[in-house]
Amino acid sequence: MRLGVIADVHGNLPALEAVLASLAGLSVDAVVNLGDCASGPLWPAETVRLLRASEMSHVRGNHDRALGAASPEELGASDSFAWRDLDAEARNWLAALPFEIEIGKARCFHASPTDDETYLLDEVEGGRLVAACPEAVETLLGVTGHAVVLCGHSHQPRLLRLGNGTIAVNPGSVGNPAYHATYPSLHVSESGAPHARFAVVTMADAVEIEHHAVAYDWNHAARRAEENGRADWAHALRSGWMPRSR
Template structure:
């Protein structure tokens, strides 16, 4: 089975369109979306419509869960923008997505098996995301082994094979190559490039993993972010780096 794996689209419609077009030419059997579909100052409603029209499977990300709120009051700027752009049906669809699913031999969730905000393949070191130690990953996954574990959330493309043979994959972010976060402490995630990321996992006796980074019109996306008052997003979209504080 060849499984296309996407995550963290964050409302970036042209990036999603480019990724789906590329996947269509790669002899994929199925596609899974690991969540955080719409949050961001780009095209939330159009992105959700495209995702819902597809045949892919989905799990719920932390920002998808947040968009189930009754009002945008108290949400962060990116979530609030998406909440206002989406209708109630779309918000409810996002919030009702499953926390975890299995596809073939793959266990799929947004962040970790414990919750949707705990990094699995990453940890914070000196205010930046770095690769987590295998022992920490094993502790989060637990004793029940799966051939393949798929996660997103950190926006960092990663691959780790554990001692029991389990292959853990983060495909990186389709639509948001850099961000700054305050939970669980202040840190940044930077991919260092504006490309749209996804992965292809071939599940056989030994899992094979292909990480893809493809070009799309990120300048168009950056201009959209600027038009919606988000210079920080525009900077991230153009270079995969966080805008330095002044």
């Protein structure tokens, strides 16, 4: 089985379109979306419409869960923008997505099996995300009989083979290559390039992983962020880095 894996679209419609076009030429049998579909100052409603119209499976991200709020008043800027752009039916669809699913030999969730905000393959060190040690990943995963574990959330493309042979994969972010966060402590995630990321996982006698970085019109996405008052997003979209002045 060849499985296309996407995550963390964050309302970036042109990035998603480029990734789906690339996947169409890669002979995948199915596609899974690991969540955080709409949050951000870009095209939340249009992105959700495309995701729902595409033939793929979905799990719920922490920002998808947040968009199930009754009002946007307690939400952060990116979630609040998406909440107002989406209609109630779309918000409810996002909030009702499953926390975890299985596809073939793969276990799929947004962040970790414990909750949707705990990094699995990353940890904070010196205010930046770095690759987590295998022992920490194994402790967080617990006993699993799956050949493959798929997660997103950190926006960092990762690949790790654990001691029991399980392969853990983060495809990276389709639509948001860098961000600042405060949980579990203040830190930055930066991919270092503006490309839209995804992965293809081939599950046969052996497991093979392909990480892909697709070019798209990120200047168009950055202009959209600027129009909506988010210069920080615009900088990240153009460069894969957060502004150094912050």
